[in-house]
Amino acid sequence: MTGFCRSFYHAGWGLLLLASCSTEPDLDLPIAGSLNNSENTAKKTYQRAESLSASGRTKKALGLYAATADRFPNASVAPSARFRQAQLLEQDGKIDEAFEAYQSLITRYQGSSLYTKARDNQSNVAHSAAEGQLTGKLLWFKPSLDIKKIVSMLETVRDNAPRSPSAAKAQFAIGSVYEKKKSKLNEAVAAYQRVVDDYPRSSQAPTAQLKIGELLLTGATTGNRDDSNLDRALHTFEDLRQAHPKSKPAATAGNRISEIQNRDVQRTFEIGEFYYRKGETKSATLYYREVLRQSKGGELHDRAKARLQSLDRSE
DSSP: OOHHHHHHOSTTTHHHHHHHHTTOTTSOOOOOSSGGGHHHHHHHHHHHHHHHHHTTOHHHHHHHHHHHHHHOTTSTTHHHHHHHHHHHHHHTTOHHHHHHHHHHHHHHOTTSTTHHHHHHHHHHHHHHHHHHHHHOOOOSSSSOOOHHHHHHHHHHHHHHSTTSHHHHHHHHHHHHHHHHSGGGHHHHHHHHHHHHHHOTTSTTHHHHHHHHHHHHHHHHHSTTOOHHHHHHHHHHHHHHHHHSTTSHHHHHHHHHHHHHHHHHHHHHHHHHHHHHHHTOHHHHHHHHHHHHHHOSSSHHHHHHHHHHHHHHHHO
């Protein structure tokens, strides 16, 4: 047993500190005379950590910050110790551990002056991890985190302050992370839908609704070409224009609606052409007339009109 451990091994402290001796024998914690001195011991430990950090000995400082928060959770310096631990872990690129250290402060010390700062820092960590996932570029930490872990982090940020603007931002980021993976498009739609449903007044809501429509539109033009996705996309864009008429996403939605309508006209005209080539003029006539009903002008409108005139002359 080291000299440090022998100094602490007496009534009230033996069991607490023996466990730490095997894992952190070089932390050089101040000696506590009794449980009544825990506040003073915590302050001395924290001050020692501050001194080490200032001198660039961050590894030892990190251990002392953690020891202060872990062993003296009720001390006045405990929130500061946990915050500094999280900061050093973040600077060292230990993103998982930094995130959890911030969460420990957020959970336990909601009355602390560092609470809001810890929440903001934790949110930045999560969004930076998500950004790394989206761009494929490693930021200040490595290796990159997997999608499951990043989504979990963003969910924690969302749930820490469910009524704040950060919640909508985190939920939108979840959709963005899922959207990056082609196999997760359904999850992306569901994540964006939650933004629309749970945070309809947020700045992210119009863009989230536009994203839903565009993902559904993609599903209608690739894979199994599910026409139901086309209908859902159309309704989504129409709902967006109604809910947020002055937003930029609403203007884009208007363009997407025109694209869908043009697709419908194209599809109707092609069916008419199919029957025309087969000589089934009655069926062809029905579809050409539907083209005229669906469109007020344009190339397909003119071609359908010409076909109808040709069919009328041949009868």
